[in-house]
Amino acid sequence: MALRVQIRKRRRLSPGRHGQVNSSRAHSGATPKPFELIEPLARIGPSLRYALVGCVNTFVGLSVIFFCIGWVAMPSIAANASGYAVGLFVSFLLNRNFTFKSKVPIESVVGRFLTIMLLAFCVNVLVVLAATDWLGFGDYIAQILGVASYLIAGFVGNSLFVFKEGE
Template sequence: MNNSFIRFLLVGVLNTLVGLSSIYVFLNVFELNYWWSTFLGNGVGAVCSYFLNRSFTFRSDVSVRASFWKFILVILVCYAFSYWLGLHVSSVFLSIFDRADTKIVENLAVLISTGVYTVSNYFGHRLFTFRQKVNEAVVE
């Protein structure tokens, strides 16, 4: 593992605490549906994530103007893919055990999706959002 991935995981711990807590509050306290809960919760985590990943994780000098739209694009693509996949995987998995209760499926889907989202986000941001030219890359 390289240093930027370790820094990404550290930032991710903070984002996970904020985002995942928000998702579960939206889902279980406010009783919003799965898609609104996961979208809003990830949005809350994304706000601090952008600035922490830009300055701490990737130590990027790419301008906010050039990187913010890429950050949003990566977040949205990873969100759609991860949370769709997690919902389907948990639904299939729980149907095997005859536990297809909607709340159980959705809560398990959030956990599965969070892992997929984290890995896909890292690679999206490293290779697209905060990518630096090879000759200008920070040596890790």
């Protein structure tokens, strides 16, 4: 009996414009869109993408807050409001384009997004108050529970009411 060996010809991959290896785009000459540069991350589920956007959003918001306090000498409350405003803007763009990959027009979802995020914040505050005042948890555990409730409420609200396709 002869053993038959099959050799497959490997497809040659060439680096794309931004250094990534991409066989289809390299030959077409098309410029990648900004959110396509993070395409490998787009393969994970929406809930993990939402959490990743939350991490990016937290970093951006805190960076703005610290910049406003340290460099601009802004009062803490004004710096905090500035950080949250920039954070909401970043969160909206990333969640629309990366997390949910929504094609719903921006003008029709901005109000819903802000409403859901306000409701999620209210859920956060209620959970923190309930955890500290009624359940007797310490502040750190209460904050962790509050953040978790905020993430869940924001994800559910955004996926069901804000960036839901077909509207």
